[in-house]
Amino acid sequence: MPRKKPFSVKQKKKQLQDKRERKRQGFQDGVRSSSNSRSGSHDRREEHTDTSDSESFSLQVRKLNQQPQVRKPGEQGYDPNRYRLHFGRESKEEIERRKKIAREKILEPVPEEETEVDIDDVYKPGSVLDFPKRPPWSYEMTKDQLLAREEKCFREYLENIYSTFQPSQLSYFEHNLETWRQLWRVLEMSDIVLLITDVRHPIIHFSPALYDFVTKDMKRNLILVLNKIDLAPPALVVAWKHYFKNRFPEVHVVCFTSYPQQSQDPSAVFKKRRKRRKGWSTAVGPDQLLSACESIVAGRVDLSSWREKIERDTAIAQHTLEDSEDSEEEDEIPAVLVEHQTDVAMEAGGFTQEIYKDGILTIGCVGFPNVGKSSLINGLVGHKVVSVSPTPGHTKYFQTYFLTPTVKLCDCPGLIFPSLVDRKQQILAGIYPVSQIQEPYTSVGYLANRIPIQxxxxxxxxxxxxxxxxxxxxxxxxxxxxxxxxxYKTSRGARNDVYRAANSLLRLAVDGRLCACLRPPGYTANKAMWEHHPEAAEIAALQEAHQRNKHSSGEEDEAEDDEDDEISSSGEEEDEEKDRDADEEGEEEEDPLSAPKVGPSQPAPSRKGKPLAGRNLFALLGEDEC
Structure with a gap:
């Protein structure tokens, strides 16, 4: 047998690159040839071009959260990348400019008044900062004709936005039409729309365009959920509640938390909680949500089964608290009927004026990524039925859950509406996967200007x-x-791994362990009034009871010896995601400032201890430091 001709390492590298390119090209060709035109239209990266207009519109889109393909190229089936996050691509010059700012600009504390934000400054009501709506259609149209019309309208929607505002003015927002189609279907199915927001920055998550469409065009009711109230001072929660009630009179505001309580002690930022399955039954807010739905339904749907469920879950939780902490026995958990919505359910169904069909109340849960939609559903059900993750875009498609025989919940993937909010603020709000941020340093500076990180x-x-x-x-x-x-050290040279440290700080901010909150207009001037407001005492009592229940049910702090376990998502997996994304964009050389190799790190010192049960741990930081 003749000997193989040897070749260099450089040739071997080129061979592997060609192999990956052939596999990627084969996958794209298979998607293009599949009958599902919706999946093929957005799965490949190319410029959006409207050939019907005299002026062409082009836009570079960056796709995030690449998932492995489980089917062969050309084979029909579910596409895990169909609902990936699609954001406008930033130029390398802009990224390098921000890196330079992070090295040179001196940090200066921002006055509390500058953290006050009005919704008119974020969304500019009456402007083109709307959300895409389903175009008119008829049963005489074929499926391909309808999809082509939707794609054309979506291109026009993007063109109007980018012709009015510069890309640098705009926030990150969703460019994937497939995800917007999910929203359309959820809105069509819902009798009540549940808009979930994070109480730390609800002004970013509340789209006035969606409010107007639901209340005026659809003639439906909208309930605003201020979620994660454990992460904000009671006075601020009450201030945001009254701000939305006064600004949007037709909205119903509910406070909620099913978010795992995090210790606010700065010395305990390395600790995480061991959550037990029964912890979801201690969520605060289901009774408030039920009362809001009862006032809207006005007896047209029997919601007694929902109230019975809440009372039953409360009794079970109380019984669990009285049991021995060493008991590891699991109570039988009632099954929840889950309907996975397929493409058949996503076909054109049309909006109907019939509500409470078959005596069932359908509640649609919509909102931005990472606001806690899936956690809210788990809190309402009483145990985990929906997978949750701090990585934005974890919920890939909407599903329905029968909370009771007369109450159905719809979980919609997170959607980012266009606005003028600072992109650094959006990153701190958790709408962008931290592992795939190309330049995290200015976001850390934005946070350090608002809370004393040092x-x-x-x-x-x-x-x-x-x-x-x-x-x-x-x-x-x-x-x-x-x-x-x-x-944190790099594998080459053992230098400080600054990129990994920046990602770690951003994850602490997203998790609420470094808490920076936005405030409604006039909050600072009327701060004393909100602190002595009667509802502030009620919110504080809810927070204290929620904290006490969690500790009594056996949720204990545990020292972390491995940093990858301390952070909510695995660093190795996220670094692999970033490497895949960089390879996908054809970057031949890795930038040591943007994505250095992650080397072995020294374990953090072991700390043991428990926070005080029955105490509002948010007071350890103080309101001014939130």
Whole structure:
């Protein structure tokens, strides 16, 4: 047998690149040839071009959260990347400019008044910052004709936005038509629309265009859920509640939390909680949501089974608290009927004026990624029925859950509406996968300007000298100091892994362990009034009871020896996602400033202890530091 001709490592690398390109090209060809035109139209990266207009419209889109393909190219079936997050692509020049700012701009504390945001400044009511609506159709149209019309209208929708605003002015927002189609179907099915927001920054998550469409065009009721109230001071929760009631009189506001309580002690940022399955039954807010639905339904649907379920879950939770903590026996959990919506259910069905069909109340849960839609459903059901994750875009398609025989819940994938909010604020709100952020440093600086990260985490300036005044901080210094404290080192050269440290800080902010809240207009001037408001005491009591129940049910703090377990999502998996994304974009060389290799890190010192049960731990930081 003749010997194989040897070749260099460079040739081998080129061979592997060609192999990956052939596999990728084969997958795209298979998608294009499949009968599902909706999947093929957005699965490949190309410019959106409207050939019917005299001026062509082109837009570069960055697709996130690539999932492995389980079927062969050309084979029909479910496409796991059909509902990927699609955001406008940022230029390399813009990314490099922000990196330079992170190294040079000195951090300056932002006054509390500047954290007050009005919704008119974010969404500009009456402007083109709307959301795409389903175009008119008729039963005489074929499926392909309807899909082509929807795609054309969506291109016109994007063109209107980008012809009015510069890309640098706009926030991240969804460019995937497939995900918007999910919203259309959920709105058509729902009798009541549940808009879930994060109480730390609800102004970002509340689209006035959606409110107007639901209340005026659809003639439906909208309930605003201020979720994760454990992560904000009671006075701020009450202020946001009254702001939305006064600004949008037809909305019903409900406070809710099924978010795992995080310790607000800065010395305990390395700890996480071991959640038990029964913890979902201690959610705060199901009774408020039931009362709001009862006032809307006005007896047209029998909701007594829902109230009985809440009373039964409360009794079970109370019984669990009285049992021995060492008991590991699981009570029988009632099954929940789950309907996975297929493409057949997504066909054109048309909006109907009939509500409460067959005596069933259908509640549609919509909202931005990472606001807690899936956690809210788990809290209402009383146990886990929906997979939850801190990674945006985890819910891929909507499903329906029968809470009781007369109440049905619809879970819609998270959708980002276009606005003028700062993109750094959006990253802190968790709408962008942290592992795939190309430039995280300015977002860390944005956070450090609003809360004293250096003091909370007890960081030492990397350039500080003994006996001399501390130098001024910049965003890069904060990340480098955190990398030094946590022992994050690169595999090459053992330098401080600043990129990994920046990602770690952003995850702490998304999880609520470094808490930065937006405030409604006029909050600072009337702060004393909100602190002494009667509802503030009620919110504080709810937070305290929720905290006490969680600790009594056996949720204990545990010291973390591995940083990948400390952070909510695995760092290795997220780094692999970023590597796949970088390879997908054809980047030949890795930028050491944007994505250095993650090397072994030194474990954090073990800390053991329990936070005080029955105490509002948010007071440990203080309202001014939130």
């Amino acid at each position: 003091a909370l985490l007890k960081l030492q300036h990397p350039d500080a000298e003994h006996g001399k005044p501390e130098p001024p901080w910049c965003a890069w210094d904060v990340c480098e100091a955190w990398a030094e404290k946590r022992g």
